[in-house]
Amino acid sequence: MAEAYPLKFQENHKSHWARTLRNLGLAYHQIGDNTQALDYAKHALDIYARLAQDKPKRFEPDWAMSLNDYANLLSDKGDNTQALDYCKQALNIRERLAQDKSEDFESDWAMSLNNYANRLSDNGDSTQVLACAKQSLDIYARLAQDKPKRFEPDWAISLSNYAIRLSDNGDSTQALTCAKQALDIRERLAQNQPERFEPGWAMSLSNYANALSENGDNAQAIDFAKQALDIYARLAQDKPERFEPGWAASLNNYATYLSDNGDSTQALVYAKKALDIYARLAESNPKKRTADAERSQLNVAMLAWLITGAELVVSAEAAPDSALDYDRRPNRFYRHVLLAWAANDPAHAANALENAWQAWGAMSKAQQKNWENIFLLACGFAAARAALPPAFGTWQVQLTQFKTRRKAGLPQWMEEIARRKGFALV
Incomplete structure (x- = not known):
């Protein structure tokens, strides 16, 4: 045997x-x-x-x-x-x-607190998420004081995450402070070890640009977004398989801030570059990159419309799919809002809006937060045509909160769309 x-x-x-x-x-x-x-x-x-x-x-x-x-x-x-x-x-x-063994497992606990905060955010729990992100930040801050070489990178990540959560909760001022702290740490780390920490530095530059934009400082947002873009462009030249997605995202971010500041012509140039990259990536890896390519295509269509004043040209949804991948759900919403704006027939516009509201309902709370600007425009457009669902009747309160967070007012592209489609964002 x-x-x-x-x-x-x-x-x-x-x-x-x-x-x-x-x-x-x-x-x-x-x-x-x-x-x-x-x-x-x-x-x-x-x-x-x-x-x-x-x-x-x-x-x-x-x-x-x-x-x-x-x-x-x-x-x-x-x-x-x-x-x-x-x-x-x-x-x-x-x-x-x-x-039981803090020296062995506290960093893992802090990581799980950050992850749990992210999952809470996806489920729309804005109260608990801030507490978990702060608890993680406090642990990493303490660990980084004792062992900076080991834990400063994690501390910077936790600061960035906490900045995002503060922004989600409407505290854009404190979010800006935390995003700047994270940026300062990552910049210092990148100066000493560029090959290891430059990608994190570029990410923090992007996060800080977003925090500046949330506070209405478009000029500085453009400056920091351009710094991030330059780093990603250089990294992507050396290691395209690793950094091209970050480069494309950075191109899109830079285009957004240019458009916020009223420079849609330059924004379109960078948005087209992002689309070229994403379209190529989607060909080789459709499951992972189709959503990015779709979103870039819609961005280019909207920016081209803002610049030329010609008709808004948007392709219809190829085949409605109730089980659409999670990361493509916002694209469906975006597409149908654009189709509503492009429609000359009121019935077609109403049908597109109905599809947009259904798509909005399928999105997570976190996705809805990221697409709040398009949602508010859709609500204003629908309200002017007496076609706003009762569930969105408080959209003007949400608009006021959106303006308050930004301090300097609405992005210029939002005001231009409202003017073209004949409704007021007040």
Whole structure:
């Protein structure tokens, strides 16, 4: 009779298998195949869960890591409720581990707090999200004081995340302060180790530009967005497979701030460059980049309309799909709003608006926050035609809050669209 493998060998074999499955899941995620990524991640999670039940001291950290991976993949798919549940499980384990051995597990706990804040935001919980992001920030700040070389990068990330949450909660002034702190840290790190920290510096430049824009400082937003764009352009020349998506996003951001400041002509130049990159990326990786390419195409159509004054040309939705990928849902909303503005027939405009409201309802709270400007324009357009659904009757209050956050008023492109379509944003 053959000798059975020792228990320790079996455990090691299973943990190696789980690690391999996890790596496969991450690899499929990188190429945009979220279905395969979820399958592999779930398989790894199930193995780690069983191992952790038998030997919690050895395998609970891996179980928490796997729960976190699976939550992030569910979030990418748009399954926000389940993502929140798995993320909370990971957070609970890491919090308990950190209470027992803070020096080993506090950083993981802080990471899970940040992730949980992100998932709460996706589910529209603006109260808890700020508290979790702040708790994570406090932990990283303390860790960075003791071990700056190890934890300053995490502290900067946490500052950036907290700035975004503050902005989401309407505190644009404090958000600007935190975004600037993160930028200062990442700039210093990038000066010392550019190959490691320049991408983070570029990201913080973009975040700070967004915070400046939220505070109505369009001129400075343009300046910092251009700095981010220049870094991404250089990085993308050296490593296009890694940095071209960031370069395209930075081109789009720069175009947005130019348009906010009334320079739609220059904005269109940069938006077209972003579209060229995204269209090429979508050809080689449609699952991951189609949403970006669609959004860029719609941006170019709107900017071209603002510049020329000719008809707004937008292609109709190819085939309505109730199960549209999560990251493409805002594109559906955007497309139907543009189709409503382009329609010469009131009945066609009304039909496009109805489709837009349905698309809006399918978006997460976080997505709705990011598309608030287009939503407010759609509401103003519909209200002027007595076609606003009762559910959106408080849109003017939301508009006032939007203006207050920006301080310097509305982006100029919003005012120009309202003028062209004959409604007032007051």
